[in-house]
Amino acid sequence: MTTARPIPALSLRGIDKSFGAVKALSSIDLDIYPGEVVALVGDNAAGKSTIAKVIAGVITPDAGIIESDGVPVTIPSPTSAHALGITTVFQELALVENLDIVSNLYLGRELRRGSMLLESEMEEVARQVLRDLTIRVPSVRTLVADLSGGQRQAVAIARTLLGHPRIVVLDEPTASLSVSSTAEVLTLIERLRDLGHGVVLISHNMGDVRAVADRIEVLRHGRNNGSFAARTVSYEDIIAAITGAVDFSNRR
Numbered sequence: 001m002t003t004a005r006p007i008p009a010l011s012l013r014g015i016d017k018s019f020g021a022v023k024a025l026s027s028i029d030l031d032i033y034p035g036e037v038v039a040l041v042g043d044n045a046a047g048k049s050t051i052a053k054v055i056a057g058v059i060t061p062d063a064g065i066i067e068s069d070g071v072p073v074t075i076p077s078p079t080s081a082h083a084l085g086i087t088t089v090f091q092e093l094a095l096v097e098n099l100d101i102v103s104n105l106y107l108g109r110e111l112r113r114g115s116m117l118l119e120s121e122m123e124e125v126a127r128q129v130l131r132d133l134t135i136r137v138p139s140v141r142t143l144v145a146d147l148s149g150g151q152r153q154a155v156a157i158a159r160t161l162l163g164h165p166r167i168v169v170l171d172e173p174t175a176s177l178s179v180s181s182t183a184e185v186l187t188l189i190e191r192l193r194d195l196g197h198g199v200v201l202i203s204h205n206m207g208d209v210r211a212v213a214d215r216i217e218v219l220r221h222g223r224n225n226g227s228f229a230a231r232t233v234s235y236e237d238i239i240a241a242i243t244g245a246v247d248f249s250n251r252r
């Protein structure tokens, strides 16, 4: 007896996107399942960030179908992405250095009663979110300026969780992090999966990808070039797919 796979939380089919003469995406397919880390890998200009932006509602595709839980949808804006339970943490972290963790978590969506900020309520939720993700910081009142790179990335990810997303897209979350900070962020990604989120991990770092991904989707020149189970694929096959040494475009 075979067990049917669940319906993807988000499914992209035949997504095209051009910027003038540059065809950034050509008929891209991508499925994101709950409780799974799918890594999106590929060389520079392969189209990874463009896909992240399509999912985030930052850019609109020229063609293709997007389904959320099997239902056709459009994602014309970041607000509509949020409404579908999609949250994206882009490379350039949008944290404010001279504010503390609580203020950063709630930036632009502070809890208020009338004109009064509900500081202790925000502090309590902040503690809970950090606890759920097993993120260790000196205090929720520590300034972001005093955090390590890994802790900052963790706070940026925790911030997205306040919106109770189903899908978390992480664009190069370990770029420019130290070895120990990278390890913290990878543990956090596993935690997100264990909490049932569908995670899209965009990364150039094959070590990171192989450490946490369940599935690896390779892009080359804006096209799919293979879908691999991370546990069993060889390093050589991934590199061959990324460089185009082997055409894996039918392997889906």
Ligand SMILES: Nc1ncnc2c1ncn2[C@@H]1O[C@H](COP(=O)(O)OP(=O)(O)OP(=O)(O)O)[C@@H](O)[C@H]1O
Pocket: 019, 022, 023, 024, 042, 043, 044, 045, 046, 047, 048, 049, 050, 051
């Ligand atoms: N806003 C834009 N205007 C014009 N061209 C763009 C734009 N965004 C992306 N592109 C082009 O689309 C292609 C795919 O870019 P994208 O940023 O998605 O690649 P990537 O795989 O994320 O690359 P990298 O790993 O270098 O970040 C590139 O050729 C890029 O120059």
